[in-house]
Every structure is written in structure tokens, then in C-alpha cells.
Amino acid sequence: MRWTHAAGRGLLVLLIVLTGYVTSGVQAREAGAGGRGPLTLATAGDLTGYLGPLLEGWNRAHPRERVTLVELPDSTDESRAQMITDLSGSGRGRFDVLNIDVNWTSEFAAAGWIRPLERSRFPLGTFLPPVVDTATYDGRLYAVPYVTNAGLLLYRKDILDKEGVAPPRTWAELEKYAETIAPEYGLDGYAGQFLPYEGLTVNAAEAVYSAGGTILGDEGARVTVDSAAAREGIGFLVRGVREGWIPREALTYKEEESKQAFQDGRLLFLRNWPYAYVAASQPGSRVAGRVGAVPLPGPDGPATSVLGGSNLAVSTHARHPDTAARLLAYLTGERVQRQVLTRGALPPVRADLYRDPGLIRRFPYLPTLRESVLAAAPRPKSARYDQVSLVVQAVVHDAMTGRQTPEAAVRRLARELDALTG
Incomplete structure (x- = not known):
């Protein structure tokens, strides 16, 4: 009997040990499968070809956690559609990490397609503060x-210098110079991106924000656009077309068309992203060496630009979320962010790079x-940002x-956004 009890205790201990071994083995395999391993990173087309070499640096240092780059179409709308198809499917999907337009973050998060991240894992304190939002x-x-x-105002430095005036800081100054100086040199006054697409949403939002207004509040739950500020901001754009210092041709402009108009020497002022300054300053541009850039003007001083750029997100179904988080930290480190600028000509998020004398010499627009x-x-x-943007585009274009x-237009905008947000 004593032997039976002893054998039973021994068998019980053995079962516990074996169970613990099996359990720890399963947990180890699950940790390996869910923690670290290879990834796929999806991005819109890499026009400058800089991202592949950056990822090769990671792959050399992490051979068991290699990242495969998947380039989607250059078109923002097509890239977004392919990402949503992958993320919303019933299976695991192909994409682990996504390079998404900044205005997709809320939509993707609300839909449950991307996972929340631990703030402590990333150098958020080193970034320019507004980008974190x-x-x-x-x-x-x-x-x-x-x-x-962020949007900049490009201007013909040679012409303003000849006229003895500083670049405009207010809407009134911009209007005055666009009306009076531009025609003297056979130029159109001012243009932005006014075709009804995402660029018009950006231009309209900048005008409303700069006048002190907003469009939505409470993460999109409240419509706030029906205000005197919104009427002033949209009125500024409408007045430009009506009075002629915004050419009607600009109602067909996207980024590239507006850049080309400025680069060809047809505009005195242009609202565009920094890449347009770089392009206009290159050999072959008709205005190379004669271009300046300042913050966008507003009603009483510098305007509020809309933030552009992209964020890195991790799919809810990512195979190896720990590797994904470490990759995000790598791509936002100082060394790689420097290469984002020097190799990709893209504005980095790290604040210290904007004060680097060597980079400023190479990219004078950084300050x-x-x-x-x-x-x-x-x-x-x-x-529902995509639908919000469509409403803004349609209404503002009708006004312009x-x-x-x-x-x-503002009353209609408030009414249609109210119906959309429910």
C-alpha cells in the first residue's frame, strides 16, 4: 500500500513535470510565432527607391526577422483600397506593417484593422510635437x-526682390501682390490644389483652420464647421477665383499640375509641399535659383497648415508583433530618419534634424x-474620413x-456632414 501511494505520488510529479514541459514548449512556440519573425511591409509606390536600401540594413542585422517590401500603386486611393481589402478579409492577410497616410489612422483604428501600440517603445519625445497627434x-x-x-508658400524671389517687398505674411498682402505685381510680369497670381480631390480638402481645411475655425470635433462625432471662421476661410478661396488672382485653370490643378505651372514660370505664388520647392530649384527648372519659400500666410499672420506625411501601423493580424514594434522603432531612429531625408527627400519626424547645419545647407527650406x-x-x-473628404471637396469646389x-457652402457643408456623422 505504501508502495502504491509512493508510486502514485511519483506518477503525479512526473505528470506535472511533463505537463509543465509541454506547456512551456507550446508557450515558447507561441511566443516565437507571435513575437519575433519575418514581416511584410506594405507601402504606396516608393518613387525615389530609398526604402528598399533602408530595409536591407535591418535585414542584415536581423536575418531571422527579415522584412519583405510590398509596393502598392502610386495612387493614394488605390493603395488604400488594397490595404483595406487585405486588412478586412477573414484570413490573416499578407501585410504585417503598413505605411499609411496620416489621415487613415483614425479610420483604420476605428475599424479594428490596426493594433494599439505601447508609447514607451518609441522615441515620441524626439519628434516634432504635432506629428504625434x-x-x-x-x-x-x-x-x-x-x-x-506641411504646406509652404513658394514664391518668385527674384520678382519680389525687384519690387522691394517681403514675401506675404497675410492674406491681404498675398491678394495685393497677386493682383498687382503678377500681371506686370505676365504671371498668374496664386494657385494651390483646387481640383475636387484630397488636395482640395487640404487647401480648404488650411483656409478654415487659419481663420480660427474647425470642421469636426470629438474625433469626428461633432460637426463644427458652421462658423464665421469657416465662412471667412472658404470666402478667401472663392474671392480669389472671382477676382482673378487665382486663375480658373487652377481649379484643375493637383500637386503635379500646380508644381509644373510654377516651375514653368507661370505663377508668382504657389501653395504646395516641400517637394515642389526641391523640384523648382533643380537644373532644368525655368525658375531655378529664383525660388523662395515661407510659411503659408493667414488672415493676420502665418497660417495653420494641414499636416501631411505617413505613419507606420501594425496590422491586428500581424504574425510577429514584437518584431513589428522593433522595426517601427528602427525606422524612426535618428540614423534612419536622416536617410529618409537625404535618400528619400522626405521630411523626417525627428525635431533635431531640422536644426542640423549640414542638412540645412543641403535642404535650405528645413527651418x-x-x-x-x-x-x-x-x-x-x-x-469615415474618406466620405468626409468627398463632401468637403464637392462643396468647396462648387463654391469656388x-x-x-x-x-x-458652409451651411450645406454642415448639413451634409451632420447627415454623414449621424
Whole structure:
């Protein structure tokens, strides 16, 4: 009997040991499968070819956690559609990490397609402060800022110098110079991106923000656009077309068309992203060596630009989330962020790079861009941002083409956004 009890105790101990061994083995395998391993990173087309070499640096240092780059179409809309198809499917999907436009963060987070991240794992304190807000939704971090951007006012420095005037700081100055100086040199006055697409949403939001207004509040739950500030901002754009210092041709401009118009020497002033300054300053541009850049003007001084750029997010179904988080930290480190600028000509998110004398010599617009980013704001946050943007584009374009007054346009905008947000 004593032997039976002893054998039973021995068998029980053996079972516990074996069970613990099996359990720990399963946990180890699960930790390996869910923690570290190879990844796929999806991004819109890499036009400068800089991202592949950056990832090769990671792959050499992490041979068991290699990253495969998947380039989607250059078109923002097509890339977004392919990402959503992958993320919303019933299976695991192909993409682990996604390089997403900053205004997709709220939509992807609200839909449950990307996972919340631990703030402590990323150098958020080293970033330009406004960019972090583009990566949050409902008070949580859902992405890590990777590239930023803000609108600048490009101008013909040679012409303003000849006229003895400083670049405009206010809407009134911009209007005056666009009306009086531009025609003397056979130029159109001012243009932005006014075709009804995402660029018009950006231009309209900048005008509303700069006048002190907003479009949505409470993460898209509240419509706030029906205000005197919104009427003033949209009125500024409408007045430009009506009075002629914004050419009607600009109603067909996207980024590239507006850049080309400035680069060809047809515009005195242009609102665009920093890449347009770089392009206009290159040999072959008709205005090379004669271009300046300042923050966008507003009603009483520098305007509020809309933040552009992209964030890095981790799919909810990512195979190896720990590797994914470590990759995000790698891509936002100082060394790689420096290469984002020098190899990709893309504005980095790390604040210290905007004060680097060597980089400023190579990219003279950096101090101006830093000033613009620090004063910038995200586009309206909403889980239905794509539909919000379509409404803004349609209404503002109707106003700029003279179909509606600014007052009627703002009332319509509030009404349609109310119906959309429910």
C-alpha cells in the first residue's frame, strides 16, 4: 500500500513535470510565432527607391526577422483600397506593417484593422510635437509617425526682390501682390490644389483652420464647421477665383499640375509641399535659383497648415508583433530618419534634424518647414474620413466655381456632414 501511494505520488510529479514541459514548449512556440519573425511591409509606390536600401540594413542585422517590401500603386486611393481589402478579409492577410497616410489612422483604428501600440517603445519625445497627434485615435497610440509634411508658400524671389517687398505674411498682402505685381510680369497670381480631390480638402481645411475655425470635433462625432471662421476661410478661396488672382485653370490643378505651372514660370505664388520647392530649384527648372519659400500666410499672420506625411501601423493580424514594434522603432531612429531625408527627400519626424547645419545647407527650406509643422494641425479626424473628404471637396469646389456663395457652402457643408456623422 505504501508502495502504491509512493508510486502514485511519483506518477503525479512526473505528470506535472511533463505537463509543465509541454506547456512551456507550446508557450515558447507561441511566443516565437507571435513575437519575433519575418514581416511584410506594405507601402504606396516608393518613387525615389530609398526604402528598399533602408530595409536591407535591418535585414542584415536581423536575418531571422527579415522584412519583405510590398509596393502598392502610386495612387493614394488605390493603395488604400488594397490595404483595406487585405486588412478586412477573414484570413490573416499578407501585410504585417503598413505605411499609411496620416489621415487613415483614425479610420483604420476605428475599424479594428490596426493594433494599439505601447508609447514607451518609441522615441515620441524626439519628434516634432504635432506629428504625434496624427498617430492617435480615441486617446491611444495606433501608429508611429514616420514622415511628416506641411504646406509652404513658394514664391518668385527674384520678382519680389525687384519690387522691394517681403514675401506675404497675410492674406491681404498675398491678394495685393497677386493682383498687382503678377500681371506686370505676365504671371498668374496664386494657385494651390483646387481640383475636387484630397488636395482640395487640404487647401480648404488650411483656409478654415487659419481663420480660427474647425470642421469636426470629438474625433469626428461633432460637426463644427458652421462658423464665421469657416465662412471667412472658404470666402478667401472663392474671392480669389472671382477676382482673378487665382486663375480658373487652377481649379484643375493637383500637386503635379500646380508644381509644373510654377516651375514653368507661370505663377508668382504657389501653395504646395516641400517637394515642389526641391523640384523648382533643380537644373532644368525655368525658375531655378529664383525660388523662395515661407510659411503659408493667414488672415493676420502665418497660417495653420494641414499636416501631411505617413505613419507606420501594425496590422491586428500581424504574425510577429514584437518584431513589428522593433522595426517601427528602427525606422524612426535618428540614423534612419536622416536617410529618409537625404535618400528619400522626405521630411523626417525627428525635431533635431531640422536644426542640423549640414542638412540645412543641403535642404535650405528645413527651418521654414519646421516652423510650418509646429503650427500645423491634422485633417479632420473621423472613422469615415474618406466620405468626409468627398463632401468637403464637392462643396468647396462648387463654391469656388461660383455655384454657391461661401455662406451657402458652409451651411450645406454642415448639413451634409451632420447627415454623414449621424
